[in-house]
Amino acid sequence: MSSGKTSSAVETGLTHLAVSLRGVTKTYDNGVMALGPFDLAVRKGEFISLLGPSGCGKSTVLRLIAELSAPSSGIVRVARHEGEVQPGHGIGFVFQEPTLMPWTSVRENVRLPLKLASVPKAEARARADAALASVGLADFADSFPRELSGGMKMRVSLARALVTDPDILLMDEPFAALDEITRFRLNNDLLALWRTLGKTVIFVTHSVFESVYLSQRVVVMTARPGRIQADIRIETVEPRGEAFRTSAAYSDYCRKVSAALAPSYQGQSTL
Numbered sequence: 001m002s003s004g005k006t007s008s009a010v011e012t013g014l015t016h017l018a019v020s021l022r023g024v025t026k027t028y029d030n031g032v033m034a035l036g037p038f039d040l041a042v043r044k045g046e047f048i049s050l051l052g053p054s055g056c057g058k059s060t061v062l063r064l065i066a067e068l069s070a071p072s073s074g075i076v077r078v079a080r081h082e083g084e085v086q087p088g089h090g091i092g093f094v095f096q097e098p099t100l101m102p103w104t105s106v107r108e109n110v111r112l113p114l115k116l117a118s119v120p121k122a123e124a125r126a127r128a129d130a131a132l133a134s135v136g137l138a139d140f141a142d143s144f145p146r147e148l149s150g151g152m153k154m155r156v157s158l159a160r161a162l163v164t165d166p167d168i169l170l171m172d173e174p175f176a177a178l179d180e181i182t183r184f185r186l187n188n189d190l191l192a193l194w195r196t197l198g199k200t201v202i203f204v205t206h207s208v209f210e211s212v213y214l215s216q217r218v219v220v221m222t223a224r225p226g227r228i229q230a231d232i233r234i235e236t237v238e239p240r241g242e243a244f245r246t247s248a249a250y251s252d253y254c255r256k257v258s259a260a261l262a263p264s265y266q267g268q269s270t271l
């Protein structure tokens, strides 16, 4: 039985925080202890990365925050507006795979969350088109997923997560399967969206370089069961761009984060 708890801001008064996990553990039914104890506080509007080796519990953290899974112990709190009582409300989730419906148009894929929420069709269509425009795909609303490149499919997936205007965006290794140049472009576009939309972003990656480039804080996790190994603030001139990627400050942070991450890989083959 689960003894952990997920509760909303109405009870918890998370004034400045978007998400708070306190003493959270997760043991799956098969006995695998995936996480914890794990403590994390994310401020509203913050961009943080969770960085750690495969299997350390990163996706588990996101699923707990999205209330797709309950903690075994500890407390998960997520700030919400009054009236957002359904689990998952106020949260957008982007997975590594774009998971688009192949049989229907890009617009219909993006409209899906609004359709499920019974938003009237004309309004949903306008909002889907606006979300597509925000990710640079205004001209592709009538295309089918098979007609798009990997990067474009990921943009559709991002538009689908943004279409409900969530306060919190959870991203689970979204760009891991893309080539480097496409990934860099998406990194820049995501940062631009984050600056304009003011959402809280929790971004999972196993790339040191990506975590340092994108986030205000890099939270380094230990090997399973995932705990916090280091919590590193990345301070630089904003907005970030290619100048940051090639700067000495960027390499210094990457070295620092790599050093913090190294113990999490001890005992694991590097092959």
Ligand SMILES: Nc1ncnc2c1ncn2[C@@H]1O[C@H](COP(=O)(O)OP(=O)(O)O)[C@@H](O)[C@H]1O
Pocket: 028, 029, 030, 032, 033, 034, 052, 053, 054, 055, 056, 057, 058, 059, 060, 061, 224
């Ligand atoms: N539904 C599940 N049932 C059993 N074990 C699971 C389940 N989901 C994940 N795990 C295990 O929990 C650990 C952490 O998984 P996960 O959070 O997916 O790690 P990460 O995202 O860091 O790769 C892994 O060892 C994984 O095999």
Ligand SMILES: [Mg+2]
Pocket: 058, 059, 060, 172
């Ligand atoms: Mg994962």
